[in-house]
Amino acid sequence: MTAKNIIEQIEKLFGRQSEQYMFQLINDALDDIASHKRNYTVSAITDLEEKKRWYELSDNTIDITKVEILDTNSRYVMVPKLADPHRLLREDTDETDDSLT
Amino acid sequence: MATNKRTYPNTYFTWYNDDNRVAILTEDTTATSGERTTEKYDTYQGDDVTNGLRITYHSKYETIDAQTEDLKTTGGLDSGLHPAVVCYIKGRMFEDAGDIQRAQYFRAMYDKMVKQYPLRKTGVRHLAVPRL
Numbered sequence: 645m646t647a648k649n650i651i652e653q654i655e656k657l658f659g660r661q662s663e664q665y666m667f668q669l670i671n672d673a674l675d676d677i678a679s680h681k682r683n684y685t686v687s688a689i690t691d692l693e694e695k696k697r698w699y700e701l702s703d704n705t706i707d708i709t710k711v712e713i714l715d716t717n718s719r720y721v722m723v724p725k726l727a728d729p730h731r732l733l734r735e736d737t738d739e740t741d742d743s744l745t
Numbered sequence: 746m747a748t749n750k751r752t753y754p755n756t757y758f759t760w761y762n763d764d765n766r767v768a769i770l771t772e773d774t775t776a777t778s779g780e781r782t783t784e785k786y787d788t789y790q791g792d793d794v795t796n797g798l799r800i801t802y803h804s805k806y807e808t809i810d811a812q813t814e815d816l817k818t819t820g821g822l823d824s825g826l827h828p829a830v831v832c833y834i835k836g837r838m839f840e841d842a843g844d845i846q847r848a849q850y851f852r853a854m855y856d857k858m859v860k861q862y863p864l865r866k867t868g869v870r871h872l873a874v875p876r877l
Contacts, residue, residue, distance in 0.1 A: 645827040648812040653831050658838055666834075667810055673833035674806040674820055680859050682803040684821040692797030697788040698766040699798065708762055710801040711769075713754035720799050721754045726770065726786070729761035736788045 682706055697736040751791065759786060767800060829858040 651666045678684065688702060692713065701708075712720035750757030750771050757772045773787040806820045816822045816830065836851035 645817075645824065645830075646813060646815050647809050650816075650827070650831055650834070651812065654834055654838070657835065663812070669834045669837055670809050670816075670830060672837070673830040674809070674816075674822060676833060677822065677826060677829065677859055678805040681826075681862070683823065684804050684806055685801060686804045686821075687799055687801045689796045689799045692769065692789065692794040694793050695788055695790055697768050697770070699769065699800075701762070701765050701767060701800070701802070702804070704805040704807075705765075706803040706805060708767065708800060708802045711760040711767065712799040712801070713751060713758050713769075714794055714797040714799070715754050716752045723754050723758040723760060726759040726761040729768070732786065733784050734787070 678706065685709065695736075751794065751797075758789075769798065823862070826858065826862055829855050829862070832858065 647667065647670060650670060651661070651663070654666065655661055686704075690699060710722055711725070712722050715721045759770050759772075761768050761770075769789055770786040771789045771791075772785060773783070804821070806816075806822050809816065809820055814820070816827055817824050822830070832851045832855035836848050836855055839845075839848035839851060
């Protein structure tokens with residue numbers, strides 16, 4: 645169903661409406677559904693960088709399902725999640741990572 | 746100092762996250778580090794790798810901002826849930842108009858559609874309670 649189909653259904657009941665208002669309500673509905681159903685899965689690829697610990701997540705991220713590293717055979721290999729990150733002694737930040745030894 | 750462990754990434758790499766970032770770590774197995782504090786994992790210090798990191802995540806749906814855009818192909822929403830979007834909008838509009846009774850009717854329809862729609866394609870995810 646396109647946005648136009650939805651707007652036509654709404655306008656049949658409520659009459660002519662502002663297009664921006666309709667888009668706002670459609671996107672509100674999508675956000676509301678996303679808060680209940682987590683079925684839209686996407687992947688993002690970025691460069692693995694030397695001495696960089698933290699990589700920004702997209703604003704659209706709800707939860708992470710998998711992290712993979714490109715191996716030396718150019719295949720993505722899933723890596724495990726660290727179960728106890730609170731025990732790490734060194735928390736490199738974006739400001740300090742260039743001075744790592 | 747951590748070295749390039751990309752031959753067997755699943756053995757050497759690990760990750761964790763906070764609210765808006767992912768941290769990538771590698772196992773630190775080098776004995777020649779000059780650091781006084783030693784621990785199992787450290788920040789990756791091998792060479793840069795183009796497209797070396799892939800993160801898969803559950804995402805919000807994409808924003809719709811043109812009438813021709815399809816909620817399935819552009820937004821990522823299953824076509825079976827498109828009627829729920831219509832119910833949501835009707836509920837909101839009746840609410841704005843002060844017609845609470847109709848707003849509640851469409852809100853209830855919306856909730857029912859969203860709740861009952863079987864979205865998990867990877868398997869059944871509910872607790873089966875045995876009959877006693």
